[in-house]
Structure formats: structure tokens, C-alpha cells
Amino acid sequence: MSETVLELRDATIYQGDSMVLSKVNFEMKKGDFVYLIGKTGSGKSSFMKTLYGDLQLTEGEGSIVDFNLKTMKEKDIPFLRRKLGIVFQDFKLLPDRTINGNLEFVLKATGWKEKDRIKDRIDTVLDKVAMKTKGFKYPHELSGGEQQRIAIARALLNDPELILADEPTGNLDPQTSVEVMEVLQDINKNGNTILMATHDYALLLKYPSKTLKCDENKVFEVVQRKS
Ligand SMILES: Nc1ncnc2c1ncn2[C@@H]1O[C@H](COP(=O)(O)OP(=O)(O)OP(=O)(O)O)[C@@H](O)[C@H]1O
């Protein structure tokens, strides 16, 4: 039996008083790669935020990597986020320290202490995104695509059960988007589960996978047609 990492049942998502998505039903299993598409303002980021605990789920049921999104308390959120890898459109690297410094910061903040293990883990994740030789650089010394690969490496540090990527290629040119996508495909092939919000249809066509669409306050699966 494959393992469920995410399950929503009739989950209704609000931003303040306004309903963004109504009665969402969705399940993800270990190893899945799922796209979340929909036009601007359709609710992709709100959906993601609900999953990483930035928006409270008040209606319906939801569980993610063994956390109950409805009954979860504020103090549980950091523990949920340790089991997730989150990647944003704007890479959110700390500008005042090197790549190694950025990754070390996250490991230390999540309880890693031994110097050698920290160094090994940083080498391993940088290798996964083909950035092993760039650890000494500062974020501003890297291209956008390279910075996003570092952000993906950072998301991998604590061996997440699920990676949530909200428009990870949104700030990149088409060629660089493909390079970042290749990295995401690679880590998915190595067993990582990924939910990716995007409005890049070229990527969807090039790397077809299960696709959910947000439209008119609903989320439904779309069947991709071969063009
Ligand atoms: N912090 C917020 N407070 C109130 N309303 C918000 C907030 N963030 C988003 N919304 C509203 O919720 C709806 C969904 O927005 P959301 O950001 O989830 O869309 P999206 O699909 O991610 O769009 P985009 O493609 O532009 O990123 C929109 O109507 C938006 O105006």
C-alpha cells in the first residue's frame, strides 16, 4: 500500500472573510509529482499556505505528513515545517552569508550540532542540485536559476516528506526554468514527493504529470491533452 502524505476532505479555504476555494478533495501519495495550476488570484498560494500552516483550516478535514491541519496549534507549525520542504518564487536566501552559511543556518536552527555531520549534509544537498562547488559564494554572486537550485537544496536539508513549491520558476527565463525543473524531476525520481504551483504551461507540456486546477473557487483534476 502506498503511503498517503496529504489528504484534504471537503476543505474550504478562506482569506479573511472571503472564501477562496470550496470543498477541496485531494490526496497525495509518497512519490507523487502534482501540479497546481490556475490563473492569478485563483487560490494556488492560499492552497499552499493552508498546507504549511500559514492559513488555518477551519472547514472540512485535512492531514499532512501526520499533522491534522484543523486541530493543529500555533506551536505545532514549526514541527510541521520541519517535515516539509518549501520553495518560493523569490528564493528567500539570506543575503548576508554564503550558500554554506545559509544551509548551516537552517540545520542549526533545526537542532543539528555536529560540525562534520552538518558539512556532510550540506555537501549532499548541494550535490543533489549540481551546486557542489558553489557553497562559498554569496547569493548575489549566483544567477536566478542557481539561487533557486540552492533554495531547493535548502528545502531538502531535513529530508522532507513533501516538497511544496509555489511558482518556483516564476522569476526565471524559459531556459533556466527548464534547468530548475530538471532538478525537481530528478529529486522526484529519487523518491521525493512534490506539489508545485505554476502557470507555466510549457513546463506542463514538457514534463506531464497529474494536474489540479483552481478555478471559480473549485479545485479539480484536469486531464492533459497531448498537443
Ligand atoms: N493575505 C491576504 N489577505 C486577503 N486576501 C488575500 C490574501 N492573499 C490572497 N488573497 C486573496 O485570495 C485570493 C487567492 O489568492 P492567491 O494568492 O491564493 O492566488 P494565486 O492563485 O496564488 O495567484 P498568483 O498566480 O497571482 O500567485 C485572491 O482573491 C486574493 O486577492
Ligand SMILES: [Mg+2]
Ligand atoms: Mg500565488
